[in-house]
Amino acid sequence: MVNLYRDTGVVLRTHKLGEADRIVTLLTRRHGKVRAVAKGVRRTSSRFGARLEPFGHVDVQFYTGRTLDVITQVETVDAFQLPLVADYQAYTAASAIAETADRLSAEEGEPVLKLYLLVVGALRALADGQRDCSLVLDAFFLRAMSYAGWAPALTECARCGLPGPHVAFSVSAGGSMCQDCRVPGSVHPAPEVLDLLTALLHGEWTLAESTLPGTRRDASGLVAAHLQWHLERQLRSLPLVERRAREAVTPTAGGSAGRTPDRQVVPGQ
Numbered sequence: 001m002v003n004l005y006r007d008t009g010v011v012l013r014t015h016k017l018g019e020a021d022r023i024v025t026l027l028t029r030r031h032g033k034v035r036a037v038a039k040g041v042r043r044t045s046s047r048f049g050a051r052l053e054p055f056g057h058v059d060v061q062f063y064t065g066r067t068l069d070v071i072t073q074v075e076t077v078d079a080f081q082l083p084l085v086a087d088y089q090a091y092t093a094a095s096a097i098a099e100t101a102d103r104l105s106a107e108e109g110e111p112v113l114k115l116y117l118l119v120v121g122a123l124r125a126l127a128d129g130q131r132d133c134s135l136v137l138d139a140f141f142l143r144a145m146s147y148a149g150w151a152p153a154l155t156e157c158a159r160c161g162l163p164g165p166h167v168a169f170s171v172s173a174g175g176s177m178c179q180d181c182r183v184p185g186s187v188h189p190a191p192e193v194l195d196l197l198t199a200l201l202h203g204e205w206t207l208a209e210s211t212l213p214g215t216r217r218d219a220s221g222l223v224a225a226h227l228q229w230h231l232e233r234q235l236r237s238l239p240l241v242e243r244r245a246r247e248a249v250t251p252t253a254g255g256s257a258g259r260t261p262d263r264q265v266v267p268g269q
Helices: 081-085 088-104 113-128 132-147 190-204 211-233
Strands: 004-017 021-028 033-036 057-063 069-078 168-170 173-175 241-244 263-265
Touching: 004 113, 004 190, 004 241, 021 057, 021 088, 021 211, 033 081, 057 173, 069 263, 081 088, 081 113, 088 132, 088 211, 088 241, 113 132, 132 190, 132 211, 168 241, 190 211, 211 241
Parallel strands: 033 069
Antiparallel strands: 004 021, 004 057, 021 033, 057 069, 168 173, 241 263
16 A cells, blocks of 8 residues: 655755755654655656745645655645745745754654744744844744743743843853852843843734844844754854844835835854
8 A cells, every 4th residue: 555644844945866856854744854855856847846945835745765755746835935035034034944943853753833833934924024034033033942942031030030130141051140140151131132032932023023123133142142052053044144124114205215224144153
């Protein structure tokens, strides 16, 4: 009997195999991370090659193979890749999301439904274009770390649990720290930075979107440092992420708009 199964997933990455095939890594709803061969997708005559590009949200039928499963059918659920590749800021944020999801789902075949839903939600928000890409990315990072058990302490001391807010923050110690527990090397973020991180973690978008660009940059730096500390390696895509606020559009008398973008790339931690 042919061993077939079907699932919905997001394409995280692909790489070439032979002359015409690709190995596609997907994060699926029921089977977690799946690496499967898509045969002939690099040929111009392929029926579903374009559907298996990174960030595509697809319904896939697999055939269970000896070493790698084989993709036999693909149907598009959401074509996230189309708007994402047209916007560099959204594309780089999506790349960081896909790489993080790949790292956090280390075991193939292990169901990770919450992570899958986080990835789909983040890509949908980026593709929709209504929210600041940097905020969407940091919200995903915080929630993905919460899923992994690495959420930074934001409203209490990471060591003794004393309710905050506190003035010190240590990545290695787990987040905010009170005066008594503060360790050497701690940083002292402004209170509004921790407020922003808390808002992103809990989906309080009205508060998050009211913050200033400088606050967002400081928050992004803490989030990136905290994530990479726990991953124990750098994200290759993170230095490429374009960190800038959405362009502020101010109508002028002539009907044109004044734009004040603020660009900032997160340094590698």
